[in-house]
Amino acid sequence: MSAPLLSVSDLTLRFRTDEGLVTAVEDVSFEIAPGEVLGLVGESGSGKSVTAKSLMRLNARNAVYAPESRIMLNVDGREIDVLALRRERDMKPVRGGAISMIFQEPMASFAPALTVGHQMVEQLLLHTDLSRKAAKELSIEMLARVGISEPARRFDQYTFEFSGGMRQRAMIAMALSTKPRLLIADEPTTALDVTIQAQVIDLMKDLVSEFGMGILFITHDLGVIAQTADRVAVMYLGRIVEQGPVRQVLRAPQHPYTRGLLAALPRLDALDVPLSPVPGDIPSPLERPHGCVFHTRCRERVGPVCEAATPMPVELARGHVASCVRLTESREDVA
């Protein structure tokens, strides 16, 4: 296997607030190979977006990274230690160059008083040696590539003149125009109609295989993950509780939370079967449970051991890892 494009290890991120340090992400480790799509799933508040933003250091000013956290980016054989970058200027090659990001709300992600073209050209001038004219030509070409009709006219328009699906296409065109190595897609289809969702997902898959980039695909929609991702990581309250190849995780989920998420999906082939939601709400980050973070809502909790210690990740099959005390017990017969 080739060297990973991105490798995140022991990422722990806390926010300094008036109530003290609030842990948003804890001990998160994952890798993305070139051309690979990693799906990151979890409820709102599970730390998906915070994790994604830390790859580009976009979190708010009160974010504190724990000293053992590492985010390494491998670009053309050169390793970039993202967390070691101190000044905004040093982050420029990462932001928009090596990594591009697509946001959930395409309307809010474009500046309202600047034309779409202006923002696309600006990014190209920042990261490439293109002339203004060449940058404009490339931008129009990219708009055409994502299926926007009359791209030359659209280039001079503002986002409020675009439809929802068109905005997300323009966002994708802009993100891919600098040919990044890694694309972060933060719920790129959540704000779209179901019919347009499929179009946008197909478009992203096509472009990604053509450009050969890695994708971190964030969503709470397991259906979308099943369609797009090669591997999936399930997050709960700032921790990755299970990760592995997408088919394996979805067919044979090992962590009670993953099972809960799958059971909560409505089934079109069995409409009379009642939905079984994961009981309770995700706890406030201010009151993180001790031990296993999921034990307060777990249907399969073993007992005091769940509250006592954070379960260690267990490798069940090649690349399929889950952190649950039940898995440790069955393997090592710990009473």
Add this chain to the structure above:
Amino acid sequence: MAQFLRFTLIRAGMALVTLLLVSMIVFTLMELVPGTCAERYLAFKNTQGAAITVEDIEAEERRLGLDRPFLVRWASWTGNVFFRGEFGDSCILRLNINDLLGDKFLISLGICLTALIFAYLIAIPVGIIAASSRNAWLNGSLRFVSYLGLAMPNFLLALMIMLASTVLFGDSMTGLFSNEFRDAEWSWARVQDFLSRAWLPVLILGWSATAFALQTVRALMLDENDKLYVTAARARGLYGRRLLWRYPARHALGPIINSLGFDLNRVFNELPIVAAILTLTEAGALLLEALARSNDQQLAGAIIFLLTASIVTLNFVTDIALALIDPRVRRSVVGA
């Protein structure tokens, strides 16, 4: 370009309609003051010991055209104002209002606008930088100064400056002109004399206006800074001043421009108190006099109309400025 022209024309038309409505409201308010101009004219005679009869009043009303219907009188007043810039005679002083006001209104307006420009010239850059700076000391001291500006009444500041000036220079700095120029014709020397004194009311009015504007600008900038498009721009690799001026600052400018018309009114309302202390002869003081003391409806109406017209004009100008910087405004001709 065609879109912009259309926008400007429609906005100009709307401003005219607004002015017409304003003239209607002002004229109605003038009529609501108890008693008519004719009665006031004759009441003056009463003080001379002459008896007044109902016939006298009716004759006077006919002479002044007050016996005509309301709408006709409004039309003739508005027509005179719009086409000839004539406000008629004052009821009490029996003088032509245009002569009476002279350049007082323009001077008042000039002082207020200068104070406003002064305030925003300071508040915009300082507010933008303060909102984006992490420096606790800078933010703390700015907040202190602007709370001081908001909390300390203008007249107190005026009195303090007068006191200091009297003690230090033996000149209380009151009045808009020094003695030799007070009643002189306008000349270059008089302009210089005026400017050497006018900075004081401008400073006093501008002080609290700056404090106010600074709070507005800072709050708007903090608001914009948190928006997703700023994060998205950072995610594309923009940083520093380029990011600041092209993204949040540029987008905060719209609401700032919007608040100008409102601020002009506020500053104009503060002017009379400052004027009273500095013994300036300006239109605000005249308005107070006409409204509160002598019930001079014609004079008060004229000043109120002039002030409202200035605000409508300023709003028109800010609308055009908004359309220049914000494409959404350009498109929604009538929209908010």
